[in-house]
């Protein structure tokens with residue numbers, strides 16, 4: 001089954017002097033249910049714009065996006081908001097957590113908005129806290145926990161409504177390599193246990209090597225793609241080779 005389908009998606013912005021700036025140039029992408037896909041690309045290549053169009057934060061100027069067989073453009077604002085809350089889990093680079101709430105309260109927010117019964121909330125929160133290994137800090141304030149724990153809390157919030165698709169913008173961007181490994185292992189675990197699809201934008205080849213497939217976005221176009229066929233280390237080597245071939249000095253561009 002197809003989780004996400006993007007067909008011929010174009011996005012333009014008007015520059016200050018009235019010229020048309022083309023950001024996304026006819027993107028096509030299919031992501032299968034349960035697939036983990038990383039999108040890499042140089043700064044300014046359109047990665048965040050691409051994610052925002054999928055999540056409904058932004059609209060495309062041309063083309064269509066289908067999530068779980070639903071055509072986004074056919075929904076009105078209220079339907080889009082409801083759909084996003086129920087079917088999508090979003091993880092942002094800066095976490096977007098509410099500092100006045102505890103770890104558990106932050107995780108529960110989407111369920112509270114959905115007015116789910118208290119018992120169901122409790123059961124689901126405990127399950128997620130355990131999977132992410134943050135049950136011991138459930139009552140702590142966001143201001144008292146580490147960057148890695150904040151990221152796990154943000155992932156927990158993205159997972160609480162059992163979304164079919166998780167969209168993550170640089171989910172390991174603020175983390176050191178130990179925490180990056182941990183976060184990617186949580187995504188793998190969630191993917192295995194619940195069959196959750198993951199679409200992740202990243203600059204980090206190591207994080208991308210945990211996915212099944214990596215696509216490369218450059219100047220608003222998908223220019224290369226690498227499928228994982230063997231072990232993670234092997235995939236990391238082939239991704240590094242792809243990026244070097246496509247962009248020269250990897251550290252400068254990606």
Ligand SMILES: Nc1ncnc2c1ncn2[C@@H]1O[C@H](COP(=O)(O)OP(=O)(O)OP(=O)(O)O)[C@@H](O)[C@H]1O
Pocket residue numbers: 013014023041042043044045046047048049050
């Ligand atoms: N609201 C906007 N108005 C005008 N131009 C925009 C707007 N949003 C994004 N852009 C331009 O679109 C291009 C792509 O931006 P985007 O943020 O999608 O890139 P990115 O690949 O995510 O970059 P980074 O890796 O640095 O986050 C950039 O040139 C940016 O300046």
